[in-house]
Amino acid sequence: MTTTIAEIEGDIDKDNLNPFSMLLLQDGQDKDANHAPQQQQQQVYFLQSINSNIVIRQLPSQGLSFQLWPAATILITLLDNIRGASTPLSDLFKRQEKEDSPLRILELGSGTGVVGIAAAAILGAKITVTDLPHVLPNIQFNVDANSKVLEQQSGVVDVAALSWGERQDMEAVGRDYDLILGSDVVYHDHLYDPLIKTLKFYLLGGEKKIAFVMAHLRRWKKESVFFKRAKKLFDVQIIHTEPPSNGSRIGVVVYLFTGKR
Ligand SMILES: C[S@@+](CC[C@H](N)C(=O)[O-])C[C@H]1O[C@@H](n2cnc3c(N)ncnc32)[C@H](O)[C@@H]1O
Numbered sequence: 001m002t003t004t005i006a007e008i009e010g011d012i013d014k015d016n017l018n019p020f021s022m023l024l025l026q027d028g029q030d031k032d033a034n035h036a037p038q039q040q041q042q043q044v045y046f047l048q049s050i051n052s053n054i055v056i057r058q059l060p061s062q063g064l065s066f067q068l069w070p071a072a073t074i075l076i077t078l079l080d081n082i083r084g085a086s087t088p089l090s091d092l093f094k095r096q097e098k099e100d101s102p103l104r105i106l107e108l109g110s111g112t113g114v115v116g117i118a119a120a121a122i123l124g125a126k127i128t129v130t131d132l133p134h135v136l137p138n139i140q141f142n143v144d145a146n147s148k149v150l151e152q153q154s155g156v157v158d159v160a161a162l163s164w165g166e167r168q169d170m171e172a173v174g175r176d177y178d179l180i181l182g183s184d185v186v187y188h189d190h191l192y193d194p195l196i197k198t199l200k201f202y203l204l205g206g207e208k209k210i211a212f213v214m215a216h217l218r219r220w221k222k223e224s225v226f227f228k229r230a231k232k233l234f235d236v237q238i239i240h241t242e243p244p245s246n247g248s249r250i251g252v253v254v255y256l257f258t259g260k261r
Contacts, residue, residue, distance in 0.1 A: 042055055042056070056113070065131060068114060070184070071216055072183040104128075106177040107128070108164070112138065113143060113157070120153070136161060164198040170201045175202060177210055193229075195226075203258065204260075211258045213255070217250070239256045
């Protein structure tokens with residue numbers, strides 16, 4: 001059964017759609033990563049397509065940018081399966097892959113870096129993972145912790161600051177990408193416009209047609225504002241719908257954004 005965007009964004013009685021909203025409410029601001037006490041947690045992901053583990057350090061006491069989020073896990077699982085049966089996501093990646101050069105991917109709001117690191121290892125791709133400046137040391141730690149598997153799989157991960165909407169950051173990171181990835185990047189409403197500005201830069205601003213693949217676990221009704229604004233500028237399609245889990249009423253949805261031309 002396919003799900004339409006209207007059904008996903010439809011009128012749902014309560015604003016709070018799943019338990020992960022509570023994490024965001026408690027944790028709107030990241031702490032100063034250099035001064036707050038750090039509790040570390042390691043999460044191991046087994047990537048079956050390359051028969052390897054990646055290990056990711058979370059620092060939950062530092063804030064939401066230092067934790068793993070459910071949409072990331074779903075996106076990694078889908079990427080890990082793209083060599084199998086044909087799906088809209090696998091077809092998209094296969095279309096983008098070029099024989100003579102590695103796939104180049106930009107990730108927005110990478111958090112721990114888990115999606116970018118996994119994608120680089122699975123696809124043998126060159127990925128630029130980005131986030132706010134204070135988040136980058138933990139991402140670099142995670143990239144370094146997985147350097148062996150990345151090297152074995154010819155994956156390369158660069159870490160760069162990209163604050164959404166900041167033109168100088170976008171110019172510095174450049175436009176030379178085949179695809180853009182993001183997971184769980186739509187949550188606080190003051191971030192909708194900066195994120196849309198960033199997507200405009202990449203999806204509408206260059207000569208090359210670049211698509212944005214976004215895994216999203218909807219938390220609040222207000223998020224439909226982001227999608228309404230986005231749909232004025234981009235074609236937005238659902239390419240995967242995951243069944244709900246962990247007491248949620250909605251599962252992770254993967255969207256494909258392309259520029260309206
Ligand atoms: C809910 S977390 C998701 C992290 C990661 N993508 C994942 O799925 O595990 C949202 C991420 O967006 C980043 N973020 C928030 N505001 C941002 C901004 N203005 N510019 C760039 N990144 C931002 C946060 O630092 C955080 O890492």
